[in-house]
Amino acid sequence: MKFVAAIAFVILVAVAQAQQDESHKKAAENMRQCAIETGTTKEAATRLRRGDFTDADDNAKCFIRCFFKRAGFLNDNEEIQKDIMISKLGGNEGSHEKKVEAINKCALETGANNCEHAYNVYKCFRTEIPVPADYGRPTPA
Template identity: 25%
Template sequence: MKYFVAVLLLAAVVFADAEWKIQTAENLNAYRPECANSLSIPEDKVNEYKKWNFPNDEKTQCYIKCIFGKMGLFNEKDGFNVEHLVKQLGQGKNETIIRPEVVKCADKNPQKTNACQWAYRGFDCFKKAHLDLVQTSVKKN
């Protein structure tokens, strides 16, 4: 019985991951208004985000968490999905080079900060280390 349960759990993980797809600019453009509306973020601030200007404030942190959540890259319980991030940022590049950078930025929340701060901290790390990869990863495929 234990073996059967283990196989089912493994199949569920594999199937769930198989459903995830690399996110595109179209996905990001769909998520932006959803996240902005749910957080009451004004249009001028969203326009700044589109220019890759992300101030370290509570609304921006939660906006990043919302976007990453919708993209399947972050959730409040587990934090960052390293496999999805490697695929999203790598997109055909050598994943063995990208993985250590992703792992470094995708911390396990040692500061025990709230989910918005946690998501923002990881995003800020990705952005500082590899802004070009972050920007390219959501361009039209």
């Protein structure tokens, strides 16, 4: 019986890892497409992904909006979809409740236009829930 439970656990972990890998691949593809659409450099996109908002220009702000649209964080009316953000966004170690609090707070951000609105929401979230220092870097072997 313990053996069956152990096998079931291993399968569950493998499925969860596969789903996470697929989610990361989709996010990377969305980032690539949005960088092309908005004229954002790969370096600028990577900085934003890691929570570095230095030198964020209008293209970078529209990059965030594009990513939010593709991820489902913004609906067709440019309204933040908090439930989807909560289910998809990660952050540094911390509680689920802290993430929910941050998203609820940051969803209230505004901007002069749709790009700035999405950017301000993302910047607020990353200020509240920082990206882990090793985020997006290869794991040492």
